[in-house]
Each structure stands twice: as structure tokens, then as C-alpha cells.
Amino acid sequence: MTDEQGKDPHKGLDVIGTHVPPPSEVNDTIVMGASILAGICAIVFAVGLTLGGPMIVYGSALAVGLLALAVAVRRYFAAAYPDIEGVEPREIPDAEPTRQEDAEPVAEVEPVHRRTVVQRMLIGAAALFGLSLATPVASLGPAPGDTLRRTEWEEGRRLVTPDGEPLRPDDVAVGGISTVWPEDAVEVESSAVILVRLSTGAPRPPTNLDWVVDDDLVAYSKVCTHAGCPVGLFRERDDALFCPCHQSTFDAARGAVPTFGPTARALPQLPMGVDDDGFLVALGDFTEQVGPTFG
């Protein structure tokens, strides 16, 4: 018994039995085989989940992979490390035990048979599996494609008020602005447009004059090119559009180029015309990206 050997019962663990496993080629082969299987399953799981393959494929890969990894871990430790039986005193020490720093700690038991290849394959398989478990992130949203860069505007689409009423050029007074939407797509934020009747006369370049109605009615995306806030304020004196969030200022008479503040890009101009019934329509989608620049 430990006590009878005169050891300090608080010193830590005492080993009462050690069984050293014999080296085994067969076991190494099992560990390597199971590791390879687990690695393959990890790849199948990751690829299947990313591509949206059938559940039976990636689900089975997850199940088989985890079980193969279990076999690999079990067999690796059974063969590589000594089987230790130890005893530890039950008493909870009242004070911090005084441990001898030079005592041989079981914690630093090294493998008795170290085969680097086997160990690396196991660690590699486990790492691959861990990585593959991150792929469900791909399911959180569909591939974006161009959905976030497109708006609802297209050729012939009428400009309507928030109530869905189509607009004639006369509906906007001089020095006035109004927020308009594509017909049937009211309140799709990326499609918000601000309609401006300039008070300082005809627009100048870089405004696209083909898209100006009545020589002084222009339409710009309402979504600020800096951080995406609606550009809702208008200063009639110098036809300045003003974003309330970070004070970006755009010159509506000159293609809405930024004149002050943190944004670098002009507000995209909506290709606009008048249809046969006299209503304002879009001539197509914006030709530049609406809203903040995506990376």
C-alpha cells in the first residue's frame, strides 16, 4: 500500500501497475487505414454539404468518418501508450499541496512505440475532420451570384410613389425631391430612387443628359455609396443631396458626384425617360453598383 511505502499521500498519483503493449504492425495498419477512411469521409462530407448533395451521402460520410476516427484513436492509444493503473488519495487537501517539481509526473508519459507516420496520419485525419465540420456554414445562405448587385429596375418599369401611383414629370415641383420605387417593388431598399427637380438650372456633366427629363429632372439611387444609408436630405440652394448618417454630400446637378464627406463614389444615376402615356419610366437597370462598394 502506498501509505506503507512511506510516501506523502498528497504528492500526487502513484503508479501501481504498468502494462507496456508490444509493438504491432497490424495495429499500425489499422490506425492508418482508419485515419485514411476518416480523412476521405471528411472530404466527402465537406464537398457534399457545400455542393448540396443528397443527405444520404454527406450524412453517411459524417457517421462513418466519426466511427472510423473513433477506431483510429482507440487503436492508436492502445498500442502507443502504456496502460497505467494508478492510485490517488481521496482526501481533499486543505492547503495547497507541496509538490516536488522534479517528481516524475505521469502526465509526461511518452508513447512507448512512436511511429511518426501513424501519429501524423491520425492527427491529420482529426484535423481534416475538424475543418470539415465548419462546412455547414455554407448552408447558412445561398451563393450570392449577382443578386446583391442587381436592383428591380428594368426597361419600361414605371417610377411610382410609395403608394404605388405612377408619376408624371409635372408631379415634382422645382426644388423638390421625392422618393420613388419601381412599380410592383415598393420598399425593396436597394431599388430606392430619389427624384430631384434641380433648382440651379440644367444639369452639367458628368450627368448623363440622355437620362434627364424636362432638362432639369434627374433620378439617382437613394442608397448612399458610403455605408448604405438612404440619402434623404436635400439643400435646394446648391442642389446638394446630403446623407444623414455620415454627412456625405453629393452635387445633384453634376451627376451626384461627392463634394464633401467620407464617400468616394457618385450616386448611380437611373436611366429615366417618359413612356407613351406620359409617365416616368426606367430605361434599364443602373449601370453602376448601387449602394456601398462590395469587396
Add this chain to the structure above:
Amino acid sequence: MTPLFRFVFDTLDARLRLRGPAREVLNKVFPKHWSFLLGEVALFSFVILVLTGIFLAMFYRPSDDPIVYTGSAELFRGRTLPGAYASIVELSHDVTGGLLFRRIHRGAAYLFVASALAHLLRILLTGAFRRPREVNTHIGTTLLILVIALAYTGQNLVFDLLAGSSLRIGYATLGSVPLIGESLIMAVFGGAYPGQVVPRFFALHVLILPAMLAGLLTLHLVLVARQRHTQFPVKGVDAQRYVVGAPLWPSQFAASTTLALVVGGVLAAFAVLVPWSDFDLHGPLVVGHASNAGHAEWWLFYVQGAITLFPAFDWFFPGFAVTHMFVFGTVLPLGLFGLLYAYPFIERRLADYDADIDNHLCSRPLDVPVRAGLVFAMTTFVTVLTVATTNDVLARGLRVPVEAVMWTFRVGVVALPLLVGWAAYARARAQVRRRQAAKPATVEPSTKVPA
């Protein structure tokens, strides 16, 4: 140790003084017995539930507002569904991996409850609840209540026809509490059925209950580590004073890692093969409709059995009422948990061993007659109530009137626990007597204090 690991460890050790604690942790001795792994299975189930639950929560819509489903599931396309249910249809049919993770989540929930119950039985039958572990036993019982609360809130978040009935019964049970029943309904449901139950249960299921469970679980494990593990007697070692077993590194680490991987692998395999948690059969919750295929989840069968079997009564008093639903739907299930909390003290009073010393040795299920009798009787009681839930299915299968099945169970729920409890008690008594005759000096191995 690899050079990289050693570098990281040495860097941290120089600042945090990790060497001593790390050695203590890695040297920690774990006694070996299969039944000690039941709690670990519960732990791994919880980890898997948290991981899959995070994924599910990204898609769940915690509202019963009606919306029109427009996804790829033909059965539901174009139909107006409660938002919560619609989001689960969408998750299952239109999100890659959604159905797999839902099924794993459901399977892990089943395993969580089952392994927690098995772990509880292990603690009871081996006497591991005795001094000095009463506190941890009570923490364990509280954990079981949290597990069942999580399972109940989770099953109802699906908001299908089954959840509809399950919620109604929860509603009726809450309302049955004398004097404060209706206030309890308002507190939980926020209004008349179904009320605000979806956002309420969502908050409970993903935030409040898991946080409580994680905190208590940590405390549970810290106490196990601090008080050391119980173990069965070991030849040649005074196991009352020393723990015997494999150290955490490498043996127990290998065993636990393997077990965790096996639990994950088996759950994934079941998820591929078994279509549990698929809801197409039941359809969405519709106010005013119940399904004949409806039943509680199995961990609540015993409550359903109790409120089905026991006789009807509503007693009216001035200002309040005491009902069948209150006594058998509320008092009885809570009473069973009360019994679990009280059990360490009950046995202390009844058993004929020295309960005032620290008992670290596990005993066999039949070593203490009083315990054997009570635990077997209570387990039988809960089992009969659980099986009684299937009375309508049994009646249909056996082609006998459901009334006959009910009366069989009514007799059984009284007679069987007494019979099984008495049989276990008698057998245990005989075994103890035999041992005493063979070795007059030994009373019961776990009660002996070494000189």
C-alpha cells in the same frame, strides 16, 4: 510533446503557472467501469445538442404569425403555415444539411434524456448518492429537470400538430394549480392558448435553460473532480481512501475521446437511417385540431399515463378547486422528483449501515435491501405509467376494448410496484443473510471503514 505544443505551453506556464494544475488534472485517476460512462454519454449529447442547436437557431422563426411557404416541398408549397413551422419546413427541405442536423438534434435529445435517466439509476442503485455526495446528487436531479424542460420546450418549438396537443396539456396542467393556475398560464403563455408560447419557449429553449444547464453541469463536474470518483471495491487496495484507475492522460483521454466520437457517429448514422423529427405526417399546429396519432414524447409518457389511468374527480372549494389534472399531472410528477431529492435522507434513516461516514465505495444493486425495494418499486411504478400511455394502441392491436386495457393498467400500477419492490427487497435480504452466514465479520463491503 511536439516542439510547438511545448513552446505554447511553456509561454503560458511562465505567465499563468500552469505546470502544477496541469499535472494534477492529467494525473487525475478515473476508476474503470462501464456504468461510469453513462454520465459521459449525457455530456457528449449535450455538446452535440449545442452545436446542432446553433445551426438550427440560425433558421428558426420564433413566431406563429401565418406566412405563405414558397420553398421546394411540394406538400406545403403555397400553403399558409405558422411562421415557426414554415421555417422548419424550409430548413428541412431547402437548406443543405438542415434535415440531417435536425435529426441529429432530435436523436441527441433522446439520447440526452435516456443517458441522464440511466446515469440516475446508476447513482441510485450503487449508492453513489451517499455522504459526501448528497449535494452533487441534488445538482444531478436538478439537471434532470432542466433536461426534461429543454426537451419539452424543444419538441413544441416545431409547432406541429403533436406540439399542439402537448402544449394544450401543459396549458391545462399549469391552469390546474389551485388559486394561481390562471396566473401561471399568463406567465408562461402570455394569454389564452396558444398565446405567445413560441417566442417564450424559444427564449427558454435557446437561452435561459441551456445557460442554467451549462452552469450547473460545470458545477456537477467540478464537484466530481473535487470529491473524487466513487468506485467498486478493488482487491489489495483500501479503495475507501484511495482512488484506483487510469490517469486522465493518456488512458482516460483516449477512452473518452473514443466514446465521444462513437456517440457522434451513432447519432449521425441514426439520423441518416431513421426519419425521426420528420413532421410531414402531422402537419402544422391548427387551433381547434388534435391528431389521434398524438402522444407525448417518451420521457413524458409517465405523466400522460398518470393523467390517463387515475380516476376522475374535481373537488370544488370556496374560491378554488383541486382537480384530477392537478393531483396526477402536477403533484405526482413533481412528487417523484421530490422523492429523488429526499432519497439520500430517506435511506440514511432506513438503512442499517453507518451513513454518517464518507462512503466512497459503490455497492451492488441488491446490497442494501431497503434501497433495492424502494428503487425497484419506483422504477416499476414509472415504467407501468409509461407503458400505460400506449393503452389506445394496445387496445387496437389486441382487439380488446380500451376500458379493459385501462383497468389492467390501473391494477398493474398499484400491484406491480409493490410486487417488484417486495421481490427485490426479499432477494436482497436473502443475499445479505447468506453473506453474513458465510463471512460473519463482514457486514457490507462499502460500509467498512479501514482501521
